[in-house]
Amino acid sequence: MSDPKQKLTPSEIADAGLTGWHLVEETLTAQFATKRFTTGLEFVNRIGASAEEADHHPDLTLTYPEVAVTLSSHDVGGITSRDIDLARVISEHAEELGVSPRDGNRS
Numbered sequence: 001m002s003d004p005k006q007k008l009t010p011s012e013i014a015d016a017g018l019t020g021w022h023l024v025e026e027t028l029t030a031q032f033a034t035k036r037f038t039t040g041l042e043f044v045n046r047i048g049a050s051a052e053e054a055d056h057h058p059d060l061t062l063t064y065p066e067v068a069v070t071l072s073s074h075d076v077g078g079i080t081s082r083d084i085d086l087a088r089v090i091s092e093h094a095e096e097l098g099v100s101p102r103d104g105n106r107s
């Protein structure tokens with residue numbers, strides 16, 4: 001899982017063991033229950049900063065009371081280690097803010 005340009009297989013993605021993230025049509029998606037709009041906004045800002053740092057960018061939807069995240073690597077048309085790494089960072093931000101993934105299923 002080290003080559004950031006290598007498209008990962010569904011089983012490699014499952015092996016990453018990401019809680020709350022789901023494989024949907026070549027993307028990795030998660031919904032986080034934020035309870036308050038301002039918490040969602042802070043969550044989105046932290047994700048944005050990490051995305052800039054990584055130079056890898058998710059699709060984000062901020063609503064009340066949820067933030068939806070979709071990750072994929074546009075250049076290869078699928079999921080790479082860049083998405084897995086960013087998903088982990090996003091899950092860490094969620095934990096720090098007390099934001100929980102909508103369910104605990106693994107992808």
Ligand SMILES: C[C@H](O)[C@H](O)[C@H]1CNC2=NC(N)=NC(=O)C2=N1
Binds near residue numbers: 057
């Ligand atoms: C040059 C720069 O690294 C690329 O354009 C990056 C920027 N952010 C990106 N984000 C995502 N999700 N996929 C990409 O292929 C991508 N490419």
